[in-house]
Amino acid sequence: MSLDPGLTVEALPERRGRAALGFAGGVAGFLLTLAITLFGLVVVTFVIGRVVPIDPVLAVVGDRASAATYQRVRAEMGLDLPLIEQFRVYLVKAVTGDFGRSVLTTNPVIEDIRTYFPATIELATLGTLIGTLIGVPLGVFAAVRSGSVLDQIVRIVGLVGYSVPIFWLGLMALLLFYAKLDWVAGPGRLDIAYDYLVTPVTGLLLVDSLMQGQLDVFWNAISHIVLPAALLGYFSLAYISRMTRALLLNELAQEYVVTARIKGLSEARVIWRHALRNAAVPLLTVVVLSYATLLEGSVLTETVFSWPGIGSYITSSLQNADMNAVLGGTLVVGAAFVTLNLVSDLLYRLLDPRTR
Protein backbone atom coordinates (compact mmCIF):
# COMPACT_ATOMS: atom_id res chain seq x y z
CA MET A 1 0.00 0.00 0.00
CA SER A 2 3.03 2.23 0.18
CA LEU A 3 3.20 5.13 -2.19
CA ASP A 4 6.28 5.49 -4.30
CA PRO A 5 7.42 9.05 -3.62
CA GLY A 6 9.18 9.21 -6.98
CA LEU A 7 5.89 8.70 -8.77
CA THR A 8 4.05 11.47 -6.96
CA VAL A 9 6.66 14.01 -7.96
CA GLU A 10 6.23 13.20 -11.63
CA ALA A 11 2.51 13.58 -11.22
CA LEU A 12 2.89 17.13 -9.90
CA PRO A 13 1.74 19.75 -12.36
CA GLU A 14 4.35 22.17 -13.65
CA ARG A 15 2.52 25.21 -12.35
CA ARG A 16 4.14 28.19 -13.93
CA GLY A 17 4.12 26.93 -17.50
CA ARG A 18 0.55 25.75 -17.38
CA ALA A 19 -0.73 28.90 -15.77
CA ALA A 20 0.96 31.06 -18.40
CA LEU A 21 -0.50 28.97 -21.20
CA GLY A 22 -3.96 29.12 -19.66
CA PHE A 23 -3.79 32.87 -19.35
CA ALA A 24 -2.49 33.44 -22.88
CA GLY A 25 -5.27 31.17 -24.15
CA GLY A 26 -7.67 33.22 -22.10
CA VAL A 27 -6.49 36.45 -23.70
CA ALA A 28 -6.77 34.98 -27.21
CA GLY A 29 -10.26 33.72 -26.51
CA PHE A 30 -11.06 37.09 -24.98
CA LEU A 31 -10.08 38.96 -28.14
CA LEU A 32 -12.05 36.57 -30.33
CA THR A 33 -15.16 36.92 -28.16
CA LEU A 34 -14.73 40.67 -28.19
CA ALA A 35 -14.55 40.77 -32.00
CA ILE A 36 -17.62 38.54 -32.43
CA THR A 37 -19.70 40.46 -29.90
CA LEU A 38 -18.77 43.83 -31.36
CA PHE A 39 -19.64 42.59 -34.85
CA GLY A 40 -23.04 41.56 -33.51
CA LEU A 41 -23.41 45.00 -31.99
CA VAL A 42 -22.66 46.68 -35.35
CA VAL A 43 -25.23 44.44 -37.06
CA VAL A 44 -27.89 45.33 -34.51
CA THR A 45 -27.30 49.09 -34.71
CA PHE A 46 -27.27 48.88 -38.53
CA VAL A 47 -30.61 47.07 -38.57
CA ILE A 48 -32.07 49.55 -36.09
CA GLY A 49 -30.90 52.41 -38.29
CA ARG A 50 -32.68 50.93 -41.30
CA VAL A 51 -35.85 49.87 -39.51
CA VAL A 52 -36.78 52.99 -37.55
CA PRO A 53 -39.32 55.17 -39.32
CA ILE A 54 -36.98 58.13 -39.51
CA ASP A 55 -35.80 59.27 -42.90
CA PRO A 56 -32.14 60.22 -42.46
CA VAL A 57 -32.24 62.19 -45.71
CA LEU A 58 -35.15 64.32 -44.57
CA ALA A 59 -33.33 65.00 -41.31
CA VAL A 60 -30.54 66.56 -43.37
CA VAL A 61 -32.36 68.35 -46.20
CA GLY A 62 -35.49 69.35 -44.33
CA ASP A 63 -39.13 69.14 -45.39
CA ARG A 64 -39.05 71.68 -48.23
CA ALA A 65 -36.19 70.35 -50.32
CA SER A 66 -36.86 69.60 -53.98
CA ALA A 67 -37.01 66.03 -55.19
CA ALA A 68 -33.71 66.50 -57.03
CA THR A 69 -31.89 67.68 -53.91
CA TYR A 70 -33.43 64.82 -51.99
CA GLN A 71 -32.18 62.30 -54.52
CA ARG A 72 -28.71 63.85 -54.61
CA VAL A 73 -28.29 63.78 -50.82
CA ARG A 74 -29.72 60.25 -50.72
CA ALA A 75 -27.03 59.14 -53.17
CA GLU A 76 -24.36 61.04 -51.22
CA MET A 77 -25.33 59.19 -48.10
CA GLY A 78 -25.05 55.90 -49.93
CA LEU A 79 -28.67 55.03 -49.29
CA ASP A 80 -29.31 54.06 -52.92
CA LEU A 81 -26.83 51.18 -52.68
CA PRO A 82 -27.95 47.60 -52.08
CA LEU A 83 -28.43 46.82 -48.39
CA ILE A 84 -25.43 44.50 -48.13
CA GLU A 85 -23.21 47.16 -49.69
CA GLN A 86 -24.57 49.74 -47.26
CA PHE A 87 -23.67 47.39 -44.42
CA ARG A 88 -20.12 46.98 -45.71
CA VAL A 89 -19.66 50.74 -45.79
CA TYR A 90 -21.25 51.06 -42.34
CA LEU A 91 -18.97 48.37 -40.91
CA VAL A 92 -15.79 49.94 -42.29
CA LYS A 93 -16.83 53.34 -40.98
CA ALA A 94 -17.77 51.97 -37.57
CA VAL A 95 -14.41 50.22 -37.24
CA THR A 96 -12.55 53.43 -38.11
CA GLY A 97 -14.70 55.41 -35.69
CA ASP A 98 -16.53 57.35 -38.37
CA PHE A 99 -20.17 57.55 -37.35
CA GLY A 100 -20.99 60.51 -39.57
CA ARG A 101 -22.05 63.95 -38.43
CA SER A 102 -24.55 64.77 -35.77
CA VAL A 103 -27.43 66.75 -37.20
CA LEU A 104 -28.00 68.43 -33.88
CA THR A 105 -24.47 69.61 -33.01
CA THR A 106 -23.09 69.50 -36.59
CA ASN A 107 -19.87 67.96 -35.19
CA PRO A 108 -18.66 64.52 -36.21
CA VAL A 109 -20.36 62.11 -33.81
CA ILE A 110 -17.04 60.67 -32.66
CA GLU A 111 -15.93 64.11 -31.49
CA ASP A 112 -19.14 64.59 -29.56
CA ILE A 113 -18.61 61.21 -27.91
CA ARG A 114 -15.09 62.25 -26.99
CA THR A 115 -16.54 65.23 -25.14
CA TYR A 116 -19.54 63.58 -23.53
CA PHE A 117 -18.35 60.07 -22.69
CA PRO A 118 -15.52 61.10 -20.31
CA ALA A 119 -18.04 63.05 -18.24
CA THR A 120 -20.02 59.84 -17.78
CA ILE A 121 -16.89 57.80 -17.11
CA GLU A 122 -15.83 60.27 -14.44
CA LEU A 123 -19.20 60.11 -12.74
CA ALA A 124 -19.57 56.34 -12.97
CA THR A 125 -16.03 55.69 -11.75
CA LEU A 126 -16.44 57.88 -8.72
CA GLY A 127 -19.86 56.37 -8.04
CA THR A 128 -18.51 52.82 -8.24
CA LEU A 129 -15.58 53.75 -6.04
CA ILE A 130 -17.91 55.11 -3.38
CA GLY A 131 -20.24 52.14 -3.72
CA THR A 132 -17.43 49.61 -3.40
CA LEU A 133 -15.43 51.25 -0.63
CA ILE A 134 -18.52 51.61 1.55
CA GLY A 135 -20.64 48.73 0.24
CA VAL A 136 -18.09 45.95 0.72
CA PRO A 137 -17.31 46.69 4.40
CA LEU A 138 -21.04 47.17 5.11
CA GLY A 139 -21.77 43.81 3.51
CA VAL A 140 -18.97 42.17 5.51
CA PHE A 141 -20.30 43.53 8.82
CA ALA A 142 -23.84 42.54 7.89
CA ALA A 143 -22.67 38.99 7.13
CA VAL A 144 -20.54 38.62 10.25
CA ARG A 145 -23.33 39.93 12.48
CA SER A 146 -26.14 38.45 10.43
CA GLY A 147 -29.47 38.85 12.19
CA SER A 148 -28.22 41.73 14.35
CA VAL A 149 -29.51 45.29 14.40
CA LEU A 150 -26.61 46.34 12.18
CA ASP A 151 -27.61 43.73 9.63
CA GLN A 152 -31.17 45.06 9.64
CA ILE A 153 -29.95 48.63 9.16
CA VAL A 154 -27.79 47.61 6.20
CA ARG A 155 -30.77 45.72 4.80
CA ILE A 156 -33.01 48.80 5.04
CA VAL A 157 -30.34 51.08 3.57
CA GLY A 158 -30.06 48.66 0.67
CA LEU A 159 -33.80 48.37 0.23
CA VAL A 160 -34.20 52.15 0.07
CA GLY A 161 -31.39 52.26 -2.49
CA TYR A 162 -33.22 49.73 -4.63
CA SER A 163 -36.66 51.20 -4.43
CA VAL A 164 -36.44 55.00 -4.34
CA PRO A 165 -36.38 56.48 -7.85
CA ILE A 166 -33.19 58.41 -8.54
CA PHE A 167 -34.90 61.46 -10.03
CA TRP A 168 -36.74 62.01 -6.77
CA LEU A 169 -33.73 61.37 -4.56
CA GLY A 170 -31.56 63.51 -6.87
CA LEU A 171 -33.95 66.44 -6.73
CA MET A 172 -34.30 66.15 -2.96
CA ALA A 173 -30.50 66.04 -2.58
CA LEU A 174 -30.14 69.14 -4.77
CA LEU A 175 -32.85 70.90 -2.82
CA LEU A 176 -31.20 70.15 0.51
CA PHE A 177 -27.45 70.27 -0.07
CA TYR A 178 -27.37 72.86 -2.88
CA ALA A 179 -30.39 75.12 -2.53
CA LYS A 180 -30.91 75.03 1.24
CA LEU A 181 -27.54 74.29 2.83
CA ASP A 182 -25.30 75.47 -0.02
CA TRP A 183 -22.71 72.82 0.81
CA VAL A 184 -22.10 71.79 -2.78
CA ALA A 185 -22.24 73.35 -6.22
CA GLY A 186 -25.34 72.84 -8.32
CA PRO A 187 -26.01 71.09 -11.62
CA GLY A 188 -23.42 70.89 -14.37
CA ARG A 189 -19.76 69.93 -14.30
CA LEU A 190 -18.27 73.35 -13.52
CA ASP A 191 -19.24 76.90 -12.64
CA ILE A 192 -19.35 79.03 -15.79
CA ALA A 193 -16.44 81.11 -14.49
CA TYR A 194 -14.16 78.07 -14.68
CA ASP A 195 -15.21 76.94 -18.16
CA TYR A 196 -12.46 76.59 -20.78
CA LEU A 197 -9.66 77.09 -18.23
CA VAL A 198 -8.57 73.49 -18.61
CA THR A 199 -7.57 72.01 -21.94
CA PRO A 200 -9.20 68.62 -22.31
CA VAL A 201 -6.53 65.91 -22.58
CA THR A 202 -8.22 62.86 -21.12
CA GLY A 203 -11.57 64.60 -20.98
CA LEU A 204 -11.77 63.64 -17.31
CA LEU A 205 -12.04 67.04 -15.68
CA LEU A 206 -10.65 65.94 -12.32
CA VAL A 207 -7.59 64.38 -13.93
CA ASP A 208 -6.97 67.17 -16.43
CA SER A 209 -7.26 69.98 -13.90
CA LEU A 210 -4.89 68.20 -11.51
CA MET A 211 -2.34 67.53 -14.23
CA GLN A 212 -2.42 71.16 -15.32
CA GLY A 213 -2.14 72.39 -11.75
CA GLN A 214 -5.50 74.18 -11.84
CA LEU A 215 -6.42 73.43 -8.27
CA ASP A 216 -9.35 75.84 -8.00
CA VAL A 217 -10.89 74.23 -11.08
CA PHE A 218 -10.32 70.84 -9.50
CA TRP A 219 -12.11 71.79 -6.27
CA ASN A 220 -14.95 73.37 -8.18
CA ALA A 221 -15.33 70.18 -10.24
CA ILE A 222 -15.28 68.09 -7.05
CA SER A 223 -17.99 70.28 -5.56
CA HIS A 224 -20.12 69.66 -8.68
CA ILE A 225 -19.56 65.94 -8.99
CA VAL A 226 -19.85 64.95 -5.35
CA LEU A 227 -23.65 64.91 -5.21
CA PRO A 228 -24.43 62.93 -8.38
CA ALA A 229 -21.49 60.59 -7.65
CA ALA A 230 -22.72 60.01 -4.11
CA LEU A 231 -26.18 59.21 -5.46
CA LEU A 232 -24.87 56.74 -8.03
CA GLY A 233 -22.58 55.40 -5.31
CA TYR A 234 -25.57 54.87 -3.07
CA PHE A 235 -27.33 52.82 -5.70
CA SER A 236 -24.32 50.64 -6.38
CA LEU A 237 -23.70 50.41 -2.62
CA ALA A 238 -27.19 48.99 -2.16
CA TYR A 239 -26.44 46.24 -4.65
CA ILE A 240 -22.81 45.61 -3.71
CA SER A 241 -23.46 45.38 0.04
CA ARG A 242 -26.25 42.83 -0.47
CA MET A 243 -24.10 40.75 -2.77
CA THR A 244 -21.09 40.95 -0.43
CA ARG A 245 -23.26 39.78 2.46
CA ALA A 246 -24.65 36.82 0.53
CA LEU A 247 -21.31 35.77 -0.95
CA LEU A 248 -19.49 36.07 2.37
CA LEU A 249 -22.15 34.13 4.29
CA ASN A 250 -21.70 31.36 1.78
CA GLU A 251 -17.92 31.37 2.27
CA LEU A 252 -18.16 31.52 6.06
CA ALA A 253 -20.03 28.20 5.98
CA GLN A 254 -17.13 26.48 4.22
CA GLU A 255 -14.79 24.02 5.91
CA TYR A 256 -11.61 25.98 5.23
CA VAL A 257 -12.96 28.70 7.53
CA VAL A 258 -13.07 26.13 10.34
CA THR A 259 -9.49 25.21 9.45
CA ALA A 260 -8.47 28.84 9.75
CA ARG A 261 -10.08 29.00 13.19
CA ILE A 262 -8.38 25.75 14.25
CA LYS A 263 -5.09 27.43 13.39
CA GLY A 264 -5.89 29.96 16.10
CA LEU A 265 -6.11 32.94 13.73
CA SER A 266 -7.90 36.07 14.86
CA GLU A 267 -11.51 36.38 13.75
CA ALA A 268 -10.59 39.45 11.68
CA ARG A 269 -7.98 37.47 9.78
CA VAL A 270 -10.37 34.55 9.28
CA ILE A 271 -12.96 36.88 7.78
CA TRP A 272 -10.90 39.32 5.71
CA ARG A 273 -7.97 37.17 4.68
CA HIS A 274 -9.67 33.80 4.22
CA ALA A 275 -13.40 34.17 3.66
CA LEU A 276 -13.49 37.56 1.90
CA ARG A 277 -10.52 36.65 -0.29
CA ASN A 278 -12.62 33.75 -1.61
CA ALA A 279 -15.77 35.84 -1.89
CA ALA A 280 -13.77 38.48 -3.80
CA VAL A 281 -13.69 36.26 -6.87
CA PRO A 282 -17.43 36.46 -7.68
CA LEU A 283 -17.67 39.87 -6.02
CA LEU A 284 -15.35 41.31 -8.65
CA THR A 285 -17.89 40.45 -11.35
CA VAL A 286 -20.60 42.14 -9.32
CA VAL A 287 -18.58 45.35 -9.04
CA VAL A 288 -17.59 45.44 -12.70
CA LEU A 289 -21.16 44.81 -13.85
CA SER A 290 -22.45 47.50 -11.56
CA TYR A 291 -19.84 49.86 -13.04
CA ALA A 292 -20.98 48.95 -16.53
CA THR A 293 -24.58 49.61 -15.53
CA LEU A 294 -23.65 53.08 -14.29
CA LEU A 295 -21.81 53.77 -17.57
CA GLU A 296 -24.84 53.05 -19.73
CA GLY A 297 -27.73 53.70 -17.44
CA SER A 298 -27.26 56.96 -15.60
CA VAL A 299 -29.49 58.98 -17.95
CA LEU A 300 -31.83 60.05 -15.16
CA THR A 301 -29.00 61.22 -12.94
CA GLU A 302 -27.43 63.08 -15.83
CA THR A 303 -30.74 64.74 -16.59
CA VAL A 304 -31.44 65.77 -13.00
CA PHE A 305 -27.94 67.19 -12.56
CA SER A 306 -27.63 68.61 -16.12
CA TRP A 307 -24.56 66.45 -16.45
CA PRO A 308 -23.23 66.59 -20.02
CA GLY A 309 -22.73 62.84 -20.27
CA ILE A 310 -23.27 60.20 -22.90
CA GLY A 311 -26.66 59.19 -21.52
CA SER A 312 -28.21 62.62 -21.91
CA TYR A 313 -26.41 63.01 -25.28
CA ILE A 314 -28.03 59.86 -26.66
CA THR A 315 -31.40 60.78 -25.18
CA SER A 316 -31.50 64.28 -26.64
CA SER A 317 -30.26 62.95 -30.00
CA LEU A 318 -33.07 60.42 -29.95
CA GLN A 319 -35.64 63.11 -29.27
CA ASN A 320 -34.33 65.03 -32.28
CA ALA A 321 -34.23 62.03 -34.63
CA ASP A 322 -30.44 62.42 -34.88
CA MET A 323 -29.80 58.83 -35.88
CA ASN A 324 -26.05 59.09 -36.48
CA ALA A 325 -25.50 60.33 -32.96
CA VAL A 326 -27.84 57.73 -31.44
CA LEU A 327 -26.25 54.81 -33.24
CA GLY A 328 -22.70 56.03 -32.66
CA GLY A 329 -23.37 56.58 -28.97
CA THR A 330 -25.08 53.21 -28.63
CA LEU A 331 -22.17 51.49 -30.33
CA VAL A 332 -19.60 53.08 -28.04
CA VAL A 333 -21.54 52.39 -24.86
CA GLY A 334 -22.19 48.85 -26.03
CA ALA A 335 -18.51 48.34 -26.78
CA ALA A 336 -17.58 49.63 -23.32
CA PHE A 337 -20.09 47.26 -21.72
CA VAL A 338 -18.82 44.24 -23.64
CA THR A 339 -15.18 45.10 -22.91
CA LEU A 340 -15.83 45.52 -19.19
CA ASN A 341 -17.62 42.19 -19.12
CA LEU A 342 -14.70 40.43 -20.69
CA VAL A 343 -12.19 42.23 -18.50
CA SER A 344 -14.04 40.93 -15.46
CA ASP A 345 -13.75 37.44 -16.95
CA LEU A 346 -10.00 37.85 -17.30
CA LEU A 347 -9.61 39.21 -13.77
CA TYR A 348 -11.64 36.26 -12.53
CA ARG A 349 -8.98 33.97 -13.95
CA LEU A 350 -6.26 35.97 -12.22
CA LEU A 351 -8.01 35.83 -8.84
CA ASP A 352 -9.11 32.21 -8.86
CA PRO A 353 -6.29 29.69 -9.33
CA ARG A 354 -8.81 26.96 -10.12
CA THR A 355 -9.80 28.61 -13.40
CA ARG A 356 -6.25 28.92 -14.71
Add this chain to the structure above:
Amino acid sequence: MTPLLEVEDLHVRFPLTEGTIEAVRGISFTLGRERLGIVGESGSGKSQTGRAILGLTARPGEVTAKRLAFDGIDLMAAPERLRRSLRGSRMTMVMQDPRYSLNPVMTVGQQIIESYRAHKRVSGRDARRAALAMLDEVRITAPDRVMALYPHELSGGMGQRVMIAMMLITGPELLIADEPTSALDVTVRGEVLRILDQLVAERGMGLILISHDLEMVASFCDRVLVMYAGKIVEELASGALDQARHPYTRGLIGCLPKLAGDSHPLPVLTRDPAWAR
Protein backbone atom coordinates in the same frame (compact mmCIF):
# COMPACT_ATOMS: atom_id res chain seq x y z
CA MET B 1 0.38 14.48 37.13
CA THR B 2 -2.47 16.31 35.49
CA PRO B 3 -3.95 14.47 32.56
CA LEU B 4 -3.71 16.19 29.15
CA LEU B 5 -7.45 16.45 28.79
CA GLU B 6 -10.27 16.07 31.29
CA VAL B 7 -13.86 15.96 30.14
CA GLU B 8 -16.67 15.61 32.63
CA ASP B 9 -20.36 15.70 31.82
CA LEU B 10 -19.95 17.52 28.50
CA HIS B 11 -23.12 18.68 26.78
CA VAL B 12 -23.50 20.34 23.39
CA ARG B 13 -26.93 21.76 22.62
CA PHE B 14 -28.31 23.56 19.60
CA PRO B 15 -31.35 25.68 20.38
CA LEU B 16 -33.29 25.85 17.14
CA THR B 17 -36.72 27.23 16.39
CA GLU B 18 -38.13 23.69 16.19
CA GLY B 19 -36.72 22.89 19.62
CA THR B 20 -33.37 22.14 21.18
CA ILE B 21 -31.19 19.45 19.66
CA GLU B 22 -28.79 17.88 22.10
CA ALA B 23 -25.88 16.56 20.07
CA VAL B 24 -23.71 15.51 23.03
CA ARG B 25 -25.47 14.44 26.20
CA GLY B 26 -23.17 14.29 29.16
CA ILE B 27 -20.00 12.45 28.27
CA SER B 28 -16.93 12.08 30.47
CA PHE B 29 -13.44 10.79 29.79
CA THR B 30 -9.83 11.67 30.45
CA LEU B 31 -6.94 11.51 28.06
CA GLY B 32 -3.23 11.22 28.73
CA ARG B 33 -0.53 11.14 26.11
CA GLU B 34 -2.23 8.20 24.50
CA ARG B 35 -4.42 7.30 21.55
CA LEU B 36 -8.08 7.33 22.16
CA GLY B 37 -10.55 6.31 19.51
CA ILE B 38 -14.13 7.58 19.40
CA VAL B 39 -16.41 5.57 17.15
CA GLY B 40 -20.04 6.01 16.37
CA GLU B 41 -22.39 6.51 13.49
CA SER B 42 -23.23 9.81 11.82
CA GLY B 43 -25.03 12.06 14.27
CA SER B 44 -23.77 10.25 17.34
CA GLY B 45 -22.05 13.43 18.53
CA LYS B 46 -18.44 12.37 18.02
CA SER B 47 -17.47 15.31 15.80
CA GLN B 48 -19.31 17.80 18.01
CA THR B 49 -17.29 16.45 20.94
CA GLY B 50 -14.07 17.28 19.08
CA ARG B 51 -15.24 20.75 18.13
CA ALA B 52 -16.42 21.51 21.66
CA ILE B 53 -12.98 20.66 23.06
CA LEU B 54 -11.39 23.14 20.65
CA GLY B 55 -14.06 25.74 21.33
CA LEU B 56 -15.32 25.74 17.75
CA THR B 57 -18.94 24.80 18.25
CA ALA B 58 -20.89 26.57 15.50
CA ARG B 59 -23.44 29.23 16.42
CA PRO B 60 -25.98 28.97 18.05
CA GLY B 61 -24.61 25.88 19.82
CA GLU B 62 -24.01 25.94 23.57
CA VAL B 63 -21.41 23.92 25.42
CA THR B 64 -21.70 23.08 29.11
CA ALA B 65 -19.55 20.80 31.23
CA LYS B 66 -18.81 20.13 34.88
CA ARG B 67 -15.18 20.18 33.88
CA LEU B 68 -13.39 20.67 30.59
CA ALA B 69 -9.68 21.11 31.18
CA PHE B 70 -6.60 20.98 28.99
CA ASP B 71 -3.34 20.42 30.86
CA GLY B 72 -4.99 21.72 34.02
CA ILE B 73 -6.34 24.87 32.29
CA ASP B 74 -10.06 25.22 32.86
CA LEU B 75 -11.36 25.74 29.33
CA MET B 76 -14.90 26.58 30.40
CA ALA B 77 -13.61 29.56 32.37
CA ALA B 78 -10.88 30.56 29.91
CA PRO B 79 -11.44 33.78 27.95
CA GLU B 80 -11.72 33.46 24.16
CA ARG B 81 -8.29 35.05 23.73
CA LEU B 82 -6.63 32.28 25.74
CA ARG B 83 -8.56 29.57 23.94
CA ARG B 84 -7.50 31.03 20.60
CA SER B 85 -3.85 31.05 21.62
CA LEU B 86 -4.17 27.39 22.65
CA ARG B 87 -5.83 26.50 19.38
CA GLY B 88 -3.33 25.76 16.69
CA SER B 89 -0.39 25.95 19.06
CA ARG B 90 -1.09 23.34 21.75
CA MET B 91 -4.28 21.65 20.58
CA THR B 92 -5.30 21.16 16.99
CA MET B 93 -7.52 19.21 14.64
CA VAL B 94 -7.24 17.52 11.27
CA MET B 95 -10.50 17.45 9.38
CA GLN B 96 -12.04 15.02 7.01
CA ASP B 97 -11.66 16.20 3.47
CA PRO B 98 -8.65 18.24 2.29
CA ARG B 99 -10.60 19.27 -0.81
CA TYR B 100 -12.80 21.44 1.41
CA SER B 101 -10.66 22.10 4.46
CA LEU B 102 -7.81 23.83 2.60
CA ASN B 103 -8.31 27.40 1.40
CA PRO B 104 -8.69 27.13 -2.39
CA VAL B 105 -7.13 30.51 -3.24
CA MET B 106 -3.98 30.25 -1.10
CA THR B 107 -0.95 28.16 -1.93
CA VAL B 108 0.10 25.27 0.27
CA GLY B 109 3.13 27.26 1.37
CA GLN B 110 1.13 30.33 2.35
CA GLN B 111 -1.24 28.24 4.42
CA ILE B 112 1.43 26.29 6.31
CA ILE B 113 3.53 29.39 6.96
CA GLU B 114 0.45 31.27 8.18
CA SER B 115 -0.25 28.48 10.64
CA TYR B 116 3.31 28.65 11.98
CA ARG B 117 3.54 32.43 12.17
CA ALA B 118 0.19 32.70 13.94
CA HIS B 119 1.97 31.41 17.04
CA LYS B 120 5.71 31.92 16.53
CA ARG B 121 7.53 35.20 16.14
CA VAL B 122 9.84 34.21 13.33
CA SER B 123 11.03 35.73 10.09
CA GLY B 124 9.43 34.74 6.82
CA ARG B 125 12.55 32.89 5.83
CA ASP B 126 12.64 30.81 9.04
CA ALA B 127 8.94 30.06 8.71
CA ARG B 128 9.50 28.86 5.17
CA ARG B 129 12.35 26.64 6.29
CA ALA B 130 10.17 25.15 9.05
CA ALA B 131 7.36 24.55 6.55
CA LEU B 132 9.72 22.75 4.17
CA ALA B 133 11.01 20.57 7.01
CA MET B 134 7.47 19.77 8.11
CA LEU B 135 6.42 18.78 4.58
CA ASP B 136 9.44 16.53 4.54
CA GLU B 137 8.25 14.95 7.79
CA VAL B 138 4.92 14.03 6.22
CA ARG B 139 7.00 12.44 3.44
CA ILE B 140 6.26 14.89 0.69
CA THR B 141 9.09 14.79 -1.80
CA ALA B 142 10.07 18.02 -3.55
CA PRO B 143 8.45 20.12 -0.82
CA ASP B 144 9.55 23.39 -2.40
CA ARG B 145 7.51 22.52 -5.45
CA VAL B 146 4.50 21.52 -3.41
CA MET B 147 4.68 24.80 -1.49
CA ALA B 148 3.81 26.70 -4.69
CA LEU B 149 0.80 24.52 -5.52
CA TYR B 150 -2.84 25.34 -4.87
CA PRO B 151 -5.03 22.80 -3.06
CA HIS B 152 -6.92 21.76 -6.19
CA GLU B 153 -3.62 20.66 -7.70
CA LEU B 154 -3.03 18.08 -4.95
CA SER B 155 -4.25 14.51 -4.81
CA GLY B 156 -6.40 13.55 -1.82
CA GLY B 157 -3.57 11.77 -0.02
CA MET B 158 -1.18 14.65 -0.59
CA GLY B 159 -3.80 17.15 0.51
CA GLN B 160 -4.31 15.31 3.77
CA ARG B 161 -0.56 15.11 4.38
CA VAL B 162 -0.37 18.87 3.77
CA MET B 163 -3.22 19.32 6.24
CA ILE B 164 -1.34 17.24 8.83
CA ALA B 165 1.85 19.23 8.23
CA MET B 166 -0.07 22.49 8.61
CA MET B 167 -1.67 21.41 11.88
CA LEU B 168 1.42 19.83 13.47
CA ILE B 169 4.03 22.43 12.49
CA THR B 170 3.56 24.29 15.79
CA GLY B 171 4.25 21.13 17.83
CA PRO B 172 0.85 20.72 19.55
CA GLU B 173 0.33 18.27 22.40
CA LEU B 174 -3.22 17.27 21.53
CA LEU B 175 -4.41 16.27 18.09
CA ILE B 176 -8.02 15.56 17.27
CA ALA B 177 -8.28 13.74 13.98
CA ASP B 178 -11.86 13.83 12.73
CA GLU B 179 -12.30 11.09 10.15
CA PRO B 180 -8.86 11.85 8.72
CA THR B 181 -8.95 9.12 6.12
CA SER B 182 -12.58 8.57 5.21
CA ALA B 183 -12.47 10.96 2.24
CA LEU B 184 -9.34 9.33 0.85
CA ASP B 185 -8.85 6.51 -1.61
CA VAL B 186 -8.44 3.20 0.14
CA THR B 187 -4.95 2.88 -1.35
CA VAL B 188 -3.57 5.96 0.41
CA ARG B 189 -5.40 5.58 3.74
CA GLY B 190 -2.71 3.29 5.14
CA GLU B 191 0.02 5.70 4.12
CA VAL B 192 -1.64 8.69 5.78
CA LEU B 193 -2.41 6.70 8.93
CA ARG B 194 1.17 5.48 9.19
CA ILE B 195 2.49 9.04 8.93
CA LEU B 196 0.04 10.19 11.57
CA ASP B 197 0.98 7.23 13.76
CA GLN B 198 4.68 7.93 13.52
CA LEU B 199 4.36 11.65 14.25
CA VAL B 200 2.12 11.05 17.26
CA ALA B 201 4.57 8.46 18.63
CA GLU B 202 7.70 10.57 18.01
CA ARG B 203 6.27 13.68 19.58
CA GLY B 204 4.43 11.96 22.41
CA MET B 205 1.16 13.68 21.58
CA GLY B 206 -2.26 12.81 22.85
CA LEU B 207 -4.54 11.76 20.01
CA ILE B 208 -8.28 11.52 19.69
CA LEU B 209 -9.16 9.64 16.53
CA ILE B 210 -12.77 10.10 15.55
CA SER B 211 -14.15 7.62 13.06
CA HIS B 212 -17.04 5.38 12.17
CA ASP B 213 -14.61 2.63 11.24
CA LEU B 214 -14.43 0.39 14.30
CA GLU B 215 -11.74 -1.91 12.98
CA MET B 216 -9.46 0.92 11.92
CA VAL B 217 -9.80 2.67 15.27
CA ALA B 218 -9.23 -0.54 17.19
CA SER B 219 -6.06 -1.32 15.30
CA PHE B 220 -4.73 2.21 15.75
CA CYS B 221 -5.71 3.26 19.28
CA ASP B 222 -5.12 2.10 22.82
CA ARG B 223 -8.69 2.65 23.96
CA VAL B 224 -11.98 2.99 22.16
CA LEU B 225 -15.07 4.92 23.22
CA VAL B 226 -18.29 3.93 21.50
CA MET B 227 -20.80 6.75 21.17
CA TYR B 228 -24.46 6.44 20.36
CA ALA B 229 -27.04 9.25 20.32
CA GLY B 230 -24.76 11.69 22.12
CA LYS B 231 -23.65 9.35 24.88
CA ILE B 232 -20.74 7.05 25.51
CA VAL B 233 -22.30 3.63 25.60
CA GLU B 234 -19.14 1.63 26.07
CA GLU B 235 -15.41 1.92 26.65
CA LEU B 236 -13.11 -0.83 25.49
CA ALA B 237 -9.44 -1.64 25.38
CA SER B 238 -8.70 -1.96 21.71
CA GLY B 239 -7.49 -5.54 22.03
CA ALA B 240 -10.70 -6.56 23.72
CA LEU B 241 -13.37 -5.85 21.15
CA ASP B 242 -14.73 -9.34 21.60
CA GLN B 243 -15.56 -8.46 25.20
CA ALA B 244 -17.98 -5.76 24.14
CA ARG B 245 -21.15 -5.96 26.20
CA HIS B 246 -23.34 -3.23 24.80
CA PRO B 247 -25.73 -4.53 22.18
CA TYR B 248 -24.90 -1.58 19.88
CA THR B 249 -21.18 -2.36 19.87
CA ARG B 250 -21.87 -6.05 19.45
CA GLY B 251 -24.18 -5.23 16.60
CA LEU B 252 -21.47 -3.11 14.94
CA ILE B 253 -18.93 -5.88 15.30
CA GLY B 254 -21.45 -8.34 13.96
CA CYS B 255 -21.92 -6.20 10.87
CA LEU B 256 -18.23 -6.19 9.95
CA PRO B 257 -17.85 -8.02 6.65
CA LYS B 258 -15.89 -11.25 6.79
CA LEU B 259 -13.81 -12.58 3.97
CA ALA B 260 -14.17 -16.21 4.95
CA GLY B 261 -17.55 -17.78 4.52
CA ASP B 262 -20.62 -16.55 2.79
CA SER B 263 -22.77 -14.33 4.97
CA HIS B 264 -26.02 -13.96 3.17
CA PRO B 265 -28.11 -11.95 3.72
CA LEU B 266 -25.81 -9.27 5.15
CA PRO B 267 -26.45 -8.64 8.84
CA VAL B 268 -28.31 -5.42 9.65
CA LEU B 269 -28.19 -3.53 12.91
CA THR B 270 -31.50 -3.54 14.76
CA ARG B 271 -31.74 -0.54 17.05
CA ASP B 272 -33.35 -0.53 20.43
CA PRO B 273 -34.83 2.87 21.41
CA ALA B 274 -33.69 2.10 24.95
CA TRP B 275 -30.03 2.68 23.90
CA ALA B 276 -30.68 6.37 23.40
CA ARG B 277 -32.14 6.87 26.87
